[in-house]
Amino acid sequence: xxxxxxxxxxxxxxxxxxxxxxxxxxxxxxxxxxxxxxxxxxxxxxxxxxxxxxxxxxxxxxxxxxxxxxxxxxxxxxxxxxxxxxxxxxxxxxxxxxxxxxxxxxxxxxxxxxxxxxxxxxxxxxxxxxxxxxxxxxxxxxxxxxxxxxxxxxxxxxxxxxxxxxxxxxxxxxxxxxxxxxxxxxxxxxxxxxxxxxxxxxxxxxxxxxxxxxxxxxxxxxxxxxxxxxxxxxxxxxxxxxxxxxxxxxxxxxxxxxxxxxxxxxxxxxxxxxxxxxxxxxxxxxxxxxxxxxxxxxxxxxxxxxxxxxxxxxxxxxxxxxxxxxxxxxxxxxxxxxxxxxxxxxxxxxxxxxxxxxxxxxxxxxxxxxxxxxxxxxxxxxxxxxxxxxxxxxxxxxxxxxxxxxxxxxxxxxxxxxxxxxxxxxxxxxxxxxxxxxxxxxxxxxxxxxxxxxxxxxxxxxxxxxxxxxxxxxxxxxxxxxxxxxxxxxxxxxxxx
Amino acid sequence: xxxxxxxxxxxxxxxxxxxxxxxxxxxxxxxxxxxxxxxxxxxxxxxxxxxxxxxxxxxxxxxxxxxxxxxxxxxxxxxxxxxxxxxxxxxxxxxxxxxxxxxxxxxxxxxxxxxxxxxxxxxxxxxxxxxxxxxxxxxxxxxxxxxxxxxxxxxxxxxxxxxxxxxxxxxxxxxxxxxxxxxxxxxx
Numbered sequence: 001x002x003x004x005x006x007x008x009x010x011x012x013x014x015x016x017x018x019x020x021x022x023x024x025x026x027x028x029x030x031x032x033x034x035x036x037x038x039x040x041x042x043x044x045x046x047x048x049x050x051x052x053x054x055x056x057x058x059x060x061x062x063x064x065x066x067x068x069x070x071x072x073x074x075x076x077x078x079x080x081x082x083x084x085x086x087x088x089x090x091x092x093x094x095x096x097x098x099x100x101x102x103x104x105x106x107x108x109x110x111x112x113x114x115x116x117x118x119x120x121x122x123x124x125x126x127x128x129x130x131x132x133x134x135x136x137x138x139x140x141x142x143x144x145x146x147x148x149x150x151x152x153x154x155x156x157x158x159x160x161x162x163x164x165x166x167x168x169x170x171x172x173x174x175x176x177x178x179x180x181x182x183x184x185x186x187x188x189x190x191x192x193x194x195x196x197x198x199x200x201x202x203x204x205x206x207x208x209x210x211x212x213x214x215x216x217x218x219x220x221x222x223x224x225x226x227x228x229x230x231x232x233x234x235x236x237x238x239x240x241x242x243x244x245x246x247x248x249x250x251x252x253x254x255x256x257x258x259x260x261x262x263x264x265x266x267x268x269x270x271x272x273x274x275x276x277x278x279x280x281x282x283x284x285x286x287x288x289x290x291x292x293x294x295x296x297x298x299x300x301x302x303x304x305x306x307x308x309x310x311x312x313x314x315x316x317x318x319x320x321x322x323x324x325x326x327x328x329x330x331x332x333x334x335x336x337x338x339x340x341x342x343x344x345x346x347x348x349x350x351x352x353x354x355x356x357x358x359x360x361x362x363x364x365x366x367x368x369x370x371x372x373x374x375x376x377x378x379x380x381x382x383x384x385x386x387x388x389x390x391x392x393x394x395x396x397x398x399x400x401x402x403x404x405x406x407x408x409x410x411x412x413x414x415x416x417x418x419x420x421x422x423x424x425x426x427x428x429x430x431x432x433x434x435x436x437x438x439x440x441x442x443x444x445x446x447x448x449x450x451x452x453x454x455x456x457x458x459x460x461x462x463x464x465x466x467x468x469x470x471x472x473x474x475x476x477x478x479x480x481x482x483x484x485x486x487x488x489x490x491x492x493x494x495x496x497x
Numbered sequence: 498x499x500x501x502x503x504x505x506x507x508x509x510x511x512x513x514x515x516x517x518x519x520x521x522x523x524x525x526x527x528x529x530x531x532x533x534x535x536x537x538x539x540x541x542x543x544x545x546x547x548x549x550x551x552x553x554x555x556x557x558x559x560x561x562x563x564x565x566x567x568x569x570x571x572x573x574x575x576x577x578x579x580x581x582x583x584x585x586x587x588x589x590x591x592x593x594x595x596x597x598x599x600x601x602x603x604x605x606x607x608x609x610x611x612x613x614x615x616x617x618x619x620x621x622x623x624x625x626x627x628x629x630x631x632x633x634x635x636x637x638x639x640x641x642x643x644x645x646x647x648x649x650x651x652x653x654x655x656x657x658x659x660x661x662x663x664x665x666x667x668x669x670x671x672x673x674x675x676x677x678x679x680x681x682x683x684x685x
Contacts, residue, residue: 357583357584357585358535358585358586360583360585361579361580361583361585361586362563364579364583365565365576365579365580368572368575368576368579369565369566369567369568369572369576373542373565373566373567374563374564374565374566375563375564375565375566376559376560376562376563376564377550377559377562377564379550379559385549385551386547388551389549389550389551389559391564394563399560405550405551405554405558405559406554407551407554411549411551411552412549412552413522413523413526413548413549413552413553414522414546414547414548414549414552415546415547415548415549415552416545416546416547417545442639442641443641472639472649473639474639475639476519476636476637476638476639476649476652477519477637478637478649494549494552495519496552496649497522497523497526497552497553497555497556497648497649497670
């Protein structure tokens with residue numbers, strides 16, 4: 001396959017990746033384990049060194065483990081975080097070579113062909129890796145060989161380096177499990193007396209293939225280099241930033257806008273190919289005197305349309321102090337969201353026209369008062385008046401459609417914090433004073449009893465049950481009064497339309 | 498028989514109007530229902546009174562309602578002007594607590610004309626600006642005959658009108674037809 005130069009593959013195995021990740025955050029002394037809930041039982045998922053010494057093992061039920069080792073400390077495992085951490089390690093490993101792939105859930109595989117001399121040889125490169133990972137608090141086992149299979153075997157079973165050439169002499173003393181075979185196959189091979197890779201390699205191939213299928217031989221060939229095996233490097237996430245350096249400094253708003261317009265065209269083309277939309281954009285304006293200013297634009301929804309974004313920049317760019325002139329512009333989408341391409345129909349264009357205009361308006365107002373200050377109401381499932389709706393920023397919530405606002409009883413148009421009035425008894429008062437007005441009850445409708453939601457701790461509902469009355473005053477106003485029978489008192493909480 | 502609304506309602510579009518009195522929010526929602534489409538409500542973020550979506554759901558769909566909380570009146574006016582000039586929303590309601598100068602009032606009128614949208618300022622009594630196209634006083638009235646489940650009887654008085662006559666009407670919100678109807682005054 002490779003004639004001129006031998007391929008060299010490093011396999012990194014992090015035997016305690018999950019627990020190391022947690023312990024890096026909060027170092028602990030003593031046995032520690034991560035637990036995972038599998039079919040309603042907590043089982044140990046990953047253990048640290050001390051816990052292993054106590055005789056605990058992976059897959060053990062948590063209750064058993066606690067009986068063996070009472071001072072065991074545990075936390076539940078967070079698999080997505082572990083995966084993210086492994087991706088971070090993969091990115092770190094590209095410092096050694098560009099061709100880095102993931103190996104399962106707890107390993108990396110690096111194709112270091114032709115890169116070892118940059119670190120002073122294979123041994124020094126491995127020592128460097130080991131030193132850096134140890135400093136980061138990660139335990140690692142490293143294997144280096146000509147093939148991916150052989151390096152995996154070395155990393156998992158007896159660390160070591162296979163010299164260039166046939167890896168069989170190094171591998172032949174390793175158990176057959178080192179060939180990345182399933183547990184069942186491994187057991188079956190061991191029952192036949194084929195315990196070492198060397199035994200397997202010296203056995204006749206045809207009966208093996210008949211007995212176990214081609215899988216065993218494929219893994220053996222991959223380890224020994226008779227069959228090729230690829231390493232799939234992960235693509236780096238796309239970078240959404242463009243810049244422009246100008247031969248002569250500029251200072252007019254129109255010129256800066258023209259520059260930003262060119263950058264936006266490039267950036268939006270890139271965003272469109274990745275089906276992403278920018279949520280936050282930053283223009284960095286560098287002046288001749290090396291000073292730089294940032295203009296940030298927070299959009300009410302993800303966009304990748306240069307014609308719509310450009311006018312929104314006008315306000316921010318007008319405030320830039322150009323000084324002696326601007327000689328570099330840099331545009332970066334600092335926050336992006338997936339934005340799928342949509343079918344354009346007659347109906348959607350007319351609808352999107354006004355919706356798009358409204359979103360641009362929200363963006364412009366948001367630049368003035370902050371996007372989180374533009375709010376809309378969302379329905380909530382509660383009979384407590386204050387909690388029967390949610391307030392969410394327009395920019396970060398979807399429009400709820402559908403008749404979820406149906407309320408069996410009329411509700412007031414305005415709600416305010418309860419304002420006490422002086423009255424006694426369970427019936428609404430005939431006369432009362434509220435906000436320095438003396439009011440007379442003309443008609444009272446009620447009571448409507450609302451009980452507090454005991455599953456929430458709410459200061460305002462400490463007084464217990466509330467009996468709500470709709471009181472029409474002869475002065476005209478319709479007020480929403482309530483009486484708290486468990487803690488006598490009368491309050492005004494709202495006004496009806 | 499055709500049900501009629503008050504003759505000057507809705508007030509002229511592409512203008513800014515003023516309303517005051519305890520029934521002012523009802524006027525605003527009735528106008529929003531009449532004009533249709535989204536409504537932007539600008540108010541000071543310090544206001545403890547909460548607009549209840551369950552309360553105005555009979556008037557307009559709460560999904561069509563957006564609330565802007567501002568820091569001070571200057572910001573409220575800036576936001577309202579921007580929204581009026583943009584024309585994306587047919588109605589911009591602004592709750593003001595300080596008197597409006599002639600310059601600000603005129604700017605709002607120009608913005609409403611440019612954006613072809615209606616502005617409505619909720620003001621306190623005696624704080625009207627000369628630039629307003631119309632000024633209404635709205636107050637609920639107690640009706641001894643009809644009440645309870647019925648909507649409140651309101652007295653709308655047109656106090657100022659730059660291009661027309663003044664008048665007083667007694668109105669109710671009709672839930673079925675979702676519009677304001679003129680009714681005889683209470684007790685008649």
